[in-house]
Structure formats: structure tokens, C-alpha cells
Amino acid sequence: MVLSLNARIAAAAGVLLLAAPIWLPLAPFMLVWWRRDMRRGRAAGLRVLAAHQARAIAAQAEATMPRAPEGGWRVVAENVDRYLAQVHSPRRWRTSALLTLLEFAPCLALTRRLSRLDVAPRRHFLDRHLTTTKGFRGIPSLTRQLVRMGYYADAGIAASLGFRTMRERRNAALASLHAAATARRAVG
């Protein structure tokens, strides 16, 4: 049986509710931490991500991608932040919650949070737990997509794959059409 996403969210909320005696006393501290982490995100130039969410994205990218963008792994998080900041959606909070979950999921296995793990155990954790499309562990597939989006949106990375922008295309006929179009735009 496939459990719907909402049912999975409800189940997760149920677990949280059961664990309330543990986290409720800590809630005020968590709130302070959350606020401070959001402020850290803004200080780092992020528009919607909290600092720990950006770290989780960069950490996943570092563990799963072959080489860093020229500006470092944080570029991946910045690209994701730019994307999320422009999205109008009542579902956006889920993405944000998933990123927080991603950062702290390793703690459930009694290890350090994702961005504090060394690269090898981090990769091991991701390969072990986040390589399925099914069940609870299938949910973070969205974070995988975000990391891919943030990584391949980097112009240097795209160029390293051999992708060429319109200006660099070999197809001479199309390139000249592009040049003509650009010139017309400039005139307009």
C-alpha cells in the first residue's frame, strides 16, 4: 500500500506529538535557535533559507557531486535559495521542513548532523538512506532534486559538462539567428 504524502506528514506529526514530553521543554530554546539561524541565513545573503538548511544543501552536494562549483559548495545553496525565494506556493513550507529534516536526520542514527559529518560517512548515510523512491525514505527525493537544480544551474558546472550557451554554439545557422535576434532586442 502506498501511503499518501499527507498521510506521511500526519504520521510524522503523530510521532512528534508522542515525543512531546521530550521536546516540549526544549521548545523555547529551539525557537530561539531557529530565529537566530534564520538571521544567520539573512546575514549570509540568503533570502529564505535558514543557515542550517543552506548547510544541508551544500553538504549533500559535496557528498554526491563530482566537483565543486568555482564559488564553492555554498553556490549550490545560493541557487536553491534564489529558486525558493521566487516560488509562490502553499507547499513551500514542506520543502523548508524537509531541508531541516535532511540536516538532522543523521542524529536519529545517533551521529552528527549532516553538515558536520565527514564527507565519507555523509556519503554513506545518503547512499544508505536516501536512494529509494518509496516509503518514508522516498520523501527526501525532493531535496535531491533541489541539490541537482542548484548544482547544474551553475554556469561553470554546465560548461564543464560540455554545454554551450547560445553565444558559444557551433550550429552556425542557429548562432547567427541568435545574434540577429539579440541585435534586434538591443535596438528595441
Added chain:
Amino acid sequence: MMRELTAEFVVVGSGAGGSVVAYHLASAGARVLVLERGPWLHPKDLSHDEPSMIAQLYKDGGAQTNNDADMFVLQGSCVGGSTVLTNAVCFRMPEDVRRAFLQRGFVLPQAELQQSFARVESVLGVGPLPPELWNPTTARLAVGLESVGATPGTFQKAMLHCVGCGYCNVGCRYGRKLDASQTWVPMAVARGAVVMPDTEVVRIVHRGARVRHLLCRDRNTGEPLRVVADRFVLAGGAINTPELLLRSGLHHGRAGRRTSFNAGAIVFGDFEEPLDGFDGDQMCVHHIGERFAIEQIQNPPVSLALTLPGFHGEHAERMQRYRHLAALGVLVPTLPTGRVFLGLGHRLLRRWFDHADLRFRMSPFELSAFRDGCRTAALALLAAGAHRVHVPCAANLRIERPEHVDRIDEAMREQSDLVGFGSSHPQGGACVGSDAAEDVVDPDFRVRGLRNLFVADASLFPQSVRVNPMLSIMAVADYAVRAIGGVRPPQLIEEGPAHAARLQKGGAA
């Protein structure tokens, strides 16, 4: 006090259906107001920055999924609607589909429908894709498809002076794609229609059999707005139109049912030599079969990464072969078994779940058609010279020889085995039909029980139209304006491409 606007006709949504209706009504001299949830981006505002464009142009930033989160559903949310994101592929509704509609009481007389098709094609400048725009994988894929018994054809497209940049799915920054934002919308505005972007209709308010007004909100400021009119036309697209009916307490238990799709995923072939498929139009050849269609789709880096199967290191390795990849999308027309509904979350915790839910699972019959399509696509890629094929499933299959394609059956037993499965062609949910107990909309495009509320978008279709639906939606909207506003459109509309050409000359709008 709440701001109030009035018009004779209000059209909700500016996509394939809404823009056509708005143009015809404005041409007939009516006062038309178009309310559009998304932003109004002109070609000069568009770029090849995929994340930014996906965020701004797609509903939910492209992250709309079914309830089980194993199928994404892409829709546009901007002036021009999903047409802004299309590959400009144009197909007329197949005759057997028109007849199937007829059987359910959705009467589209053949001669008049063909006239509507001719009219919308004249506006969109539909013609065959010129070979100089083909991307470099095209000729090989055509040979591959032919050698496995498929019948490759090239697409008819709605473009003018396309430069083959390969970025159609994030809008055309050159203004070369003749989508609704470049044709019907500016043509309607030139005839006096008013378009309000960033304005979401949240509720239809009615008394008795008459809609009184629409409640709207400004998406940027949250400011509420009331819009009063004589007649209202819902053209928010599948999923959205039934959602609006449900939110308004209209047709509970009926609206949202019979939602169908052309759904599928992409099969990739890895070739020894670099192909540079990005250098040209994304979609050039296709095979349209009875149970599935195969359509070439070559994506720029981000979109390709989002659809390429594989996890972590394996995915990254495949991406390193970017220049060597050619891709065929497999599409299955599904049965109308999907359902849009307002879930418990929406009722109890609206602040967090302020959206409709979508339930859809492929039946064994559809899954089997999809597997057959993947097998055919894989064989075509191998025949075209690919040394390895990646099929859209979670399992890491090695498909390097024709006999390996049988592995697909084992690896794709259910929908949740698939990777990158989704649809850009949702349809139905507010279907036309003669059954008053089941069909939300009567054969005159009127929402049952409400004299002045009409529908003119993909949600009308009682079953999947099977081919890419944009042209069919426009043609049906063109046909519907008679019932909606008593308008008889002229034989042909010559100004479409001419209008777009003027926009292009003027610095792409």
C-alpha cells in the same frame, strides 16, 4: 472597504482556453477582464536561468505532485498559462477522441471543430518544424524509431523565426514561440480586454442560479478584491478549475472527478560520440501509437538533471555524459481515474494545506502500456547507436543490448518504482457531458445549476485527448465562445503571426 471591479465578462485564467475566449469576446466589443494568478512576464523578462524561470512560471515552482508524491504534474502559472512553457507542439484532436466525447454527450460538430482548428492555427502560425532547427540527435532517433517498426513524424509547431535555443520549457526569451502570451493575450488587449496578473480567484460567490461575484486576492500584497460581472468563464486549467469549484462549495462529489493525463517519463540513450543535443529545438520527432506515444525531448542541463534516473554518484556519472545523451519521452494517455479533492488537511489546517489534493495511480493496463513504450524507446535508442540506455526507474538496470529490455518489466511493477514520472497534460475534472448526475458542465459549456458560469479549458475533457492538448483546448474554447457570449468568430484570423512579428520587431514585446 473591499475594492470592487466590474466587467461584462470575467475570464479566470489566461492560458490556452482563457486567452482565446477573452480575444473573441473583446473582438465582439464586450468589456472583458482577465484575472490571472501568475505574473506577466514579457520576453525581455525571461532568461535561460532555469531555476529562476521554473520558480516564476510554473505552478508551485514545478513541485506540484499527486498525493503519493510519486508523480509530478506541471502547469503554468503566468499570463499565457501553460502555453508559455510548451514546446509549441501542435496536434489536432484525433477523430476517435472527438467521437468518444460525443458518446458522452460532449458535442463538437466535426465541420465546426475543424474550422476552429483552422482559425487557431492561423493565429499560431502552425507549420512543420524546419530541418535546420532540428537538434543533432534527431536524424539518429528517427532512424532508430523506424528500425523498431515505429512511424517517426516531425512535429507541427507554433513558432516564428525560432532560433532553436532549446529552452522552450522556460518560456521563449526571444519571443519566437507563438504561445498565448505572444498572440491571443496581446491581441485581446489590443481590442480592449484588461488583464490583471498576480490576481488569484479564491471563491465563486453565488445566490440561487446566478454567480454574483468572485472573491480574489492580490498574490503579492494579499489585498482582497471583489469582481462583479454578467458572465464568468473559468479557464484556470485542469486541477485548478475543479479546485475553485470545490472551494466555492459547488458540485461537491462531482468536480475533480474524471481527471486524466498524458503521463510518462523519459528514456535516455548514451552514445559513444558526443551528440550535443542541446544545440537546436528540444522536440523534433515523434511516434504516436495507439497505447503510447514517443516524443523526443532534449533538455538543457537543469531540466535534464531533474529527469535523468539514478541516485547520487551514479546520477552524477550519467550527467558527465551530458553531451552524449539523447532522450525519448514515453507518454501514455491515462484513463480518467484521477481525482482532485479538498483533503482533511485543507479543511482542518488551511493555513498549511491551502491547496487541493490529487489522487492518481496508474492501472495495470496503463503501466503495461508504459512499459511497452519504454521498451520500444529503449530499442529505438539502441538501434540508433546508443551503447547504454537509462530507463526511468529506481533500479539501476543495465540495458546495453536488445535482449536486456525485458528487465524493464521486473523493474517497473508499480508507479512508485518509476523515477521522473509525471505529466504536463492534465485534463478533465469539470467535464462536459449529458449526464446531469455526473458531469459538472452541460453541453453548452455552462456549469450545471448556474446560468452565468462557464468553463473553457482542459478540465472540460471527459477523457485524455491522447495527443499534446494545447491546440485542442484552444479550438474547443474557440468553438465555445458561441455558447458563452453569442460570438461568431470570423473564418480565419490573419493577425496572429503578424501581431507576433510586430512584437518581435519592437524588441520582443
